[in-house]
Amino acid sequence: MRKVAMFLAVAVSLFSMAGSGVAGDTIKVGFVDTYTGPATTFTNDVLDGFKMAAGKINAKGGVLGKQITWVTRDDKFKPDIGLTMAKELILKENVDLLVGTINSATALAVSDLCKKEKVPFIVTFSKSDKITGEKGHRYVFGMNENTEMAGRATAKVLAKKKYVKYWIAGDDYEYGHAIANGVFDHLKKLNPKVQLLGQSWWKVGETDFTPYITQILAAKPDFVIVATGGGGMVNFQKAAQSTGFNKKVPFYQHTAIELSTLMPQGQNAPEGVYGTANYLFYNPSTKENKAFVEEFRKTYNRYPKSGALYGYMTAQFIASSYAKAGKIDREKFIDAMEGMTLGSPVGKMEMRACDHQVTLPMFFGVTKKSPQYDFLVAGDVVSVPGKDYMPSCAEIQKARAK
């Protein structure tokens, strides 16, 4: 008897929980992202940026009279867990849309699920160009740059330099190869004189880069494209500093000028490293960016990194799209999001209708010491506008038709 009563109680409470999502007095955003392990340093910023923007929107009465709420699930950097979590959020939590994730494989898997379930999915940090490229579809949006875009933006700047003999090196997995080849292949098109002297690849999570550096130095290239990511960035820069690599050969790393790479090293990071980033809190020094940085610092007591911008923009795009759609409806939301333009800390951004990819600018700079901060910053910053380096809509269509 007691067992039956318990079963009934559980069943009733489960039903009422499921019902609360359907009631629709809120806009419910489901985050599937990595909240354990090294990637946390990036994903926390996304969530915090989102919370800050959503909090502000809610304080002003929300969207269409509804408050924006959010639930998070930790995918532990594993695609299978991420997929399970995404399913759970869609089916049990009844989220209106999904946001995430830093792992490209997870993003692609969740994207596939969202296509079947017809749920909008905003990708905030994973860098695979397949997400909005060849595997893109109606329900997926890209809120950050991808490897193809970083490659094109960098090649554009490097093509103007006089280096001829290149060496490429990097993490031996999708991201490393995609970045390195992305830069070099586009560079080769823009400047046919460049040649590839050689390449080295190390395992993801490599800690000691000294043997690779001495080997590359022995080959005497003019310029080295180093395609590491995450924590490997700091590891490589430390080895570059202790071997004097940066003084012997100029080299480039995507995100080398990013805060997460430079801040932990303090004044001891190598100078003269070329890098690209979607966001620098001190550049551009516009009113909008200063206000964003100040607000973020007041709320979280730290400088915002790229992730903070992605999260912040995600919340704003969501709110504006629902406002434009006029009702809480997934299809109408997507129609509204397509082609939407919004102001941001780094200028006006557009969510391109043809591929659902946001037109973020890319900043190219060289690391240098600063009297203002106790860590290195980017100098000689060149801003490449999104439309100048993104693949054209025709190219995207061709890739998707394959």
Next chain:
Amino acid sequence: MDFAANLFSSGTLSQILVGLSRTTILFIVSSGMSLILGVLRIPNVAHGSLYMIGAFSAWSVIQLLGGGLFAFLAAMVVAPLIVAAVGFVLERGFFSYLYEREHLMLLLLTFSFALILGDLVKIVWGPEYRSVTVPVFFQGSAEIFGLPLPWYNLFLLVVGPCIAVFLWLVINKTNLGKIARAAAVDGEMVGAVGINTGWIFAFTFVLGSFLAGLGGALIAPMVNISLGMDHSLIMETFLIVIIGGLGNMWGALLGSLIFGLTQSLGILIWPQFGIAFPYLAVVAVLVVRPKGLLSSTW
């Protein structure tokens, strides 16, 4: 032909030295694991976590003392001691209750501690990357045939043999070491002659943890101190311990040498596939001597 030219180039010596300095860290960490494996018979999956705690503790000590050579040297002593204390708590508080049970239980327990310690590190130090600067004294690099060899790597080349000698003295010349060796071969007999094996086990685990912590502290100035640094190391350490011969200290040294040198020379010969060389060496060793190069205590 290119490969041969690469191998006999001016870079070879510097590459060997760089490989040897890497060997040092691998040896320090894997000797600790080998010790625990030999005496306690635990394949300690949490060993990598202890190494990670060593690196984070070194960061904290150096922050606390404001940097500089003194802070660095203090961290090299204090951080491993902190890890040793963690090891003591783990062994006395948890592992010691499971020695009578199946080995699988112990293995599972070390695995859960690998996860728990990983989360603890996140709670204590947060998810941000941490970095320790090489003290000014070791900054810069020496030139060998025009190629740089960082002074810090040379420092590691000195530390490695010192640790090896220290371990040799502890294991061969002290009573504790002798008893621990006996316990590794026949724990029951050691117990039967009236020696409290519990404390031998605790001592071994603490010494093994100390070595893991020392490895973490020593590598701290070279790398990004981050969550997940435990995973990248544990696999290599296991392989080294296996090819050296389970539980054999000198096997750990030999395994580390093979691992460190095949990697750095592999990079020199064929940079595109440099990472494959240590693993090929592991396969080669296991095909020829499945029990490891030196005699296993198992």
